[in-house]
């Protein structure tokens with residue numbers, strides 16, 4: 556008898572826990588979040604972005620990176636978009652972001668159009684998640700359905716940005732652990748690094764690798780040295796494509812470069828350096844479809860890092876300042 560009622564209370568307790576878990580899952584993001592409050596949202600974002608990316612192809616890459624740098628610092632909460640003020644230290648001047656992040660004006664333009672159609676309704680964090688997806692698609696990348704309902708932070712953390720965002724000098728184990736800290740696997744780290752199939756990097760980000768790297772094709776290193784002098788700060792801001800083959804077109808050639816030891820960043824080449832990710836890099840180098848599918852799934856997961864939902868945070872009126 557005692558054990559039977561004990562079993563009953565255990566069952567009740569388990570059901571209660573299940574309900575609580577389902578509730579918390581329901582409080583999470585959903586693809587149709589703005590269907591009634593802002594039905595034209597996705598078209599507004601795409602229509603605002605398309606001409607801008609046609610004009611400046613790199614912008615598609617810059618927006619993808621901006622979303623990554625938002626999500627890795629206290630979750631996808633629009634914190635990366637906040638400007639520094641006398642009372643708030645934003646993330647824009649953290650080391651991985653300073654003189655490097657781009658795309659803020661494009662986000663402002665989209666936000667203005669979204670506000671005109673749906674005032675005080677759509678968060679900057681959600682606009683950034685949609686812009687990252689659309690930027691990827693406009694450069695030939697895969698599409699995915701973006702879960703929505705994120706709210707915006709009222710604060711930012713420059714210190715956390717310096718701690719959580721990986722520098723290009725990281726080795727494989729540091730990269731794996733920084734992604735593990737955000738609930739992402741080594742495989743997801745490797746597929747998300749495939750973002751470097753688009754966009755550019757500055758000489759200061761890859762100088763040490765092209766002069767002192769031990770796992771780099773010599774001819775490739777010489778080519779990159781031509782526009783990246785050995786002694787800083789000479790040529791610090793000179794750009795080179797992260798994917799030497801096609802920096803404005805999304806594809807598995809990034810992984811082909813790694814197999815050929817033509818990764819631009821030290822951190823890129825760490826994914827193919829005799830370690831645990833070699834097989835996966837080889838697979839993606841031959842299988843563009845697997846890369847695209849896994850990339851889309853990992854982007855949804857990255858976009859789900861600790862969002863503010865419900866009544867947490869706010870819907871910012873201007874993405875650069877808390878209300």
Ligand code: HEM
Nearest residue numbers: 616617620623655721722723747750754755756757760822
């Ligand atoms: C795995 C660790 C990663 C490291 C160490 C890293 C590092 C970097 C660095 C140093 C740059 C060049 C910045 C500059 O020189 O101004 C860069 C560019 C870029 N990163 Fe990453 N990144 C990583 C992962 C990611 C992820 C997960 C994404 C997106 C999901 C991403 C997207 C991009 C894009 C698209 C660019 C080009 C941006 C542009 O042209 O404006 N990266 N990354």
Ligand SMILES: *[C@@H]1O[C@H](CO)[C@@H](O)[C@H](O)[C@H]1NC(C)=O
Nearest residue numbers: 762763764766767784785786
């Ligand atoms: C390469 O390594 C040497 C020896 O450690 C160092 O003096 C030099 O500054 C490094 N060069 C670059 C470009 O990192």
